Amino acid sequence: MGTVMYNSEWDSLELDGHELQSGDKVEISIFGYWIPGQIALDTSGWHLLTPDQVEIRLHSGLTARHSEPGISPTPQFHPVEMNAPHILIVDDDPVLLHALPQTISLRIPEAKIDITDSAQDALEQIRKYQYDTIVSDIKMPGMDGLELLARIRELRPGTPTLLVTGHGEHDVAIQALRGGAYDYILKPIDRDYFVAALRRAIKTQLLQRRVEEQQLALELHAKLLEGLVQQQTHELFDAHATKDKTIRILSHALKTPLTHLKEMTQLLRLKLGLKLEGTNTLEMVSQGLADIEHSLGQVEKLVQELLHTSRIETAAFILHRQDCDLVELCGHVLEEYVASTCYALSCESLREPIEVEVDEDRISQLIISLLSTAQMNSTQGSPVTVKLQQTERRAMITVSYSGSPPRLGMEFYISRKIVEQHGGRLEVQSVPENRSTYFIMLPYRIGPVEEQTDKVKQIQSTQALWTVTA
Incomplete structure (x- = not known):
């Protein structure tokens, strides 16, 4: 289990330090449920294609894991990932690098803490993991805290970052806030203020992740509804096509007997009106009525066939096999x-x-x-x-x-x-x-x-x- 990471330099997605390829089977976590699918890339970016052919947009920060081959993934809750904050501390001062994790462990015992003494090592860690909060000193040899903050904003734009600065360095603190820092901590560090700021940052990150998950869930639900609407629309078009075909067939089938009825009626009226000599009126009427009865029988048969068709199309036609x-x-x-x-x-x-x-x-x-x-x-x-x-x-x-x-x-x-x-x-x-x-x-x-x-x-x-x- 890890976090999806987008590498803008190579335009690629990474999971657990491994580059993802199109067709890879992974699962992403949405509200504690694992959603399975395959990695897909198109002109709009990276997506997860679910078994229902729904595309979910992928981005950095999503909790994901590789699907186990041969095993059908089932939804599972993972509350530990939801409740255990993951914190990274970056400082070249070994005293603070030892004291800050102890302070955090006493006040937030469930937290998982990683430490490093250089910004370069911190970047490698940030690429691998989605931290809930990052704490960094500003003044460090090589890459300083402000430059590290800029790189964090590129790699993990939603991760809150706390910068530690010396007492009286207000210009540096303002520069840090303008650069995107969540808060700044003045030295000497007030433990109560530091833990309170850390809790606020963790809570902010948790709320931000919940919002992202809700957006992702809404996107998934909207696409499922879109697929359902398309399916029902297609079925509706098919039903209309079947109805039109049935009407054409029925119109053609009814035309012949109805035309015959009309012709027989006109013929009887004509013959009765002319009263032709040598014509057996009774026989003529009898034959005409017989023809009319035959035509009515054909119409009745067509009506019965229409009823059978209606039962078949509405699934009311039951077979007794x-x-x-x-x-x-x-x-x-x-x-x-x-x-x-x-x-x-x-x-x-x-x-x-x-x-x-x-x-x-x-x-x-x-x-x-x-x-x-x-x-x-x-x-x-x-x-x-x-x-x-x-x-x-x-x-x-x-x-x-x-x-x-x-x-x-x-x-x-x-x-x-x-x-x-x-x-x-x-x-x-x-x-x-x-x-x-x-x-x-x-x-x-x-x-x-x-x-x-x-x-x-x-x-x-x-x-x-x-x-x-x-």
Whole structure:
């Protein structure tokens, strides 16, 4: 654990005396919690990029530590760092260098004290550690206290510095205050005044750090809120796009039956008004009403599909999944379908079962819907084939026919959403020679590792093939 230090000469960040590089994993302390992330550098400066992709601005004085490899960091309190002031004393007088730490230890026993007898050594210490307060004599050989104060202002601009000066040297004391010193101590040193000034400096530094942490926490919170707003805005745009697409599909789907209703109504009124000879009025009205009833049935179906779409989009569409054999399920669905129509069904091959976890009712409705669409669009007399295949990772049902390409309306949109909620995909492809195919891909039932391994090894092609002919 150490303090982040910015080296303006090399435009770099240092921690514990080591230069930080982009991509290094570190944690910074905010209100006693460790925030993990990676070091990042861009045109705006150094940042910590958190796992939530939030950038936190880094600067000198932050408490930080290197992340342990392979260990997920968890928030922890470290009250010792908050309550134990770290003090540096710089003086070339060995008597004061011995007496001042003793005085501080008696009055502030929890303080950690470092001492040095030269300004150059003090600068090395200041680069390594973030001190709460620095006490320095002004008159020292080599670099004096005023020059040291200027360097401290460059390296640690927020660190309070107390300068010790001789009695009567008021001009020097004023110069020190103008240079940024927190306070000055006159010799001979009054211990009570010295300790009181030291406590004020430590308290000032503590308050300053709390303000910085609050600013950092507010910055982090603001960026998290910004990310949340962006995410919700993106979801809102997607919802609007889905709504617009649904309206377009619904408008197109409703146009045909409503137009037919309008035409039939106009035709009936025209024929009834003309009273054409040889026209069976009862038969004409009966046929017109039948056509109107058929068109109303289509409108009702579209309304039901719209309700299904609404439930899917609002997560109110619940699937009742259960384990089943997909081969057996498809067989039952096709048998019931041909039983209610005049079509014939033939099955060419049937092999091992395919275990899946699906909502049988929804998948059955889906297969019937695609099969009905295929029959409606297929060329008269051409068969519709339903093939069940087993791939490496998914079971695949294909519905193929020759004829006009399918119209991807509201019914197809609902079918695709149902398959996606099962963790699968629904696609349609049209190839030359008017051949169209629906692809329903569903994941296998999740079982033990041994079963999955065996499943992958048993890469077989077609498991079952059905042909529906008129």
